[in-house]
Amino acid sequence: MTSIQRRFVSLNGRQVHYRIAGSGPVLLLIHQSPQNSRMWHAMMQRYADRYTVIAPDTPGFGYSDALPGNPMTIAEFGAATLAFIDAIGVQRFAVFGMHTGGLIATWLAWANPDRVAALVVDGYAAFTPEESVLYGDAYLPPFVPQWDGSHLRWLWSRMREQKYYFPWYDGRAEAAMCIAPQTTQSSHDTVMDVLDVGDTYRAGYAAAFRHNDHHWVNELQMPSWLVFRHGDPLLAHMPRLRDVPAHVQLIEEPDGIAAMHIKMDAWLAQTLATEHAFVATPFTASQEDGWRRRIVATAAGDMAVWERAGAGPLHLVLHAPGTCPLSPSQLAASEGAWLLPDLPGHGASCETDSELTAAVIVDAVLSALRDETPLVIEAHGAAAGYVPALVDALGTRVQQVLLHSPWLLDAGEQALLLDNLPTTAIDRAGGYLCDAWQWERERHLLWPWMVPSAEARRRVDAPSPSQVHANVVELLRLGPRLHTLLRDATAPDLAARLRRLPVALHVNADSESDFQGRAAALSA
DSSP states (O other), X not given: OOOOEEEEEEETTEEEEEEEEEOSSEEEEEOOTTOOGGGGHHHHHHHTTTSEEEEXXXXXXXXXXXXXXXXXXXXXXXXXXXXXXXXXXXXXXXXXXXXXXXXXXXXXXXXXXXXXXXXXXXXXXXXXXXXXXXXXXXXXXXXXXXXXXXXXXHHHHHHHHTTTBSSTTOOSGXXXXXXXXXXXXXXXXXXXXXXXXXXXXXHHHHHHHHOOOOHHHHTOOSOEEEEEETTOGGGGGGGGOOSOOTTEEEEEETTHHHHHHHHHXXXXXXXXXXXXXXXXXXXXXXXTTSXXXXXXXXXXXXXXXXXXXXXXXXXXXXXXXXXXXXXXXXXSOOOSEEEEEOOTTSGGGOOOOOOOOHHHHHHHHHHTOOSOOOEEEEEEGGGGGGHHHHHHHHGGGEEEEEEESOOOOOHHHHHHHHHTSOOOOOOTTOHHHHHHHHHHHHHHXXXXXXXXXXXXXXXXXXXXXXXXXXXXXXXXXXXXXXXXHHHHHTOTTHHHHHHTOSSEEEEEOOGGGSGGGHHHHHHO
């Protein structure tokens, strides 16, 4: 199987994530809304033996930072994609896009005829001005976390409905689609696509709906295929494209994506026969604040880290397992050298099937340390469970350990915590989403390793819906691996092991975040 590498490139401080595989002329893949470059895994495997296949996450989707400002246009998405192409040193390329990605691909081809060798679009969205008005607000309601988690129930139903009607909110027989409905697993997958980006999901859709001036198609100068598949609601848009030049072919495909790829094989081979293989010549993008994203290869798969160079010891900061990874903006101070990993299974490091034992986590973190720089280790919540093994491995490099509200449990408390974790079984009605929400919200209100009671109540402010939502996304990514993750991070002998550390140990925890004063006792 061909290796698909994940990388980040920094464009004036904005991090752009992309995937790259293979060798030969460049074939650029642009995803649909609200998905990301992960959707192209099979296609990258298919074409990597002939082409350098590159698939970016468009701005605000996947792991790429959004552009400032909202709403965006297709041309703005296109210009951002062109800036990415320039940044990684691509001069000439063929481009394939689906739905929103197809419009972005068409802009790239229209605006850069001397650089685009060929264009393929799977489902060109030729919306009319009337449809732009009709679909805009109704199709794209804001996705805002609610304190009771009701937005998750809406999302589950919304993603299932889109297989029944187009547009999804139009329940008339005239809008019915006769295609296979969502399975329980595909419902989960499409829900996760939206949860990855939140309210930003509207940006890509809205840009496509607003785009109804289709002169670009008639002005294309390179060989182009605009494919309209049976079962795709955009098949109805095919007759709207008229008087296209001879080198722009409108193709009706009755036999699905696999048949389209088979036909593309021969067409691309002929069209790109004289194109040169890609040789990377990237420029150095500016990094105004010094922070950059990096992908680290580990035994647990790719791990994403934030890093910043600076003087003094390296501050290694571990976010609490089962919660949203930390970003540079959340640091109280950012002078000096810093390393903030997304722990395996979380954030941009979520694409792993590894069992998330403490040994796996620690090994991955060690893989991100590139030299012999002295270290200060900071650990939040249950990440304290990884500190003893890290100190054992790093020895005298560790100058200091700082724990923020560590979880220090006995065996009975650990058992109760693990027994009451949210369900990970994906059910037909999406109830597991609500169960994760309830558990995450209530773990802030009640100690999650105690039997629910007045004694278990914590006198704290209710967590914000946005905070709960961000952590629920991580719980859903982890799924059944959450049990192993928290089991290993909350070993009953942790407090004793921390007391034996041969380095200075400091603990931060206010009285309401310090269960039975154990953190204060550890510090003493």
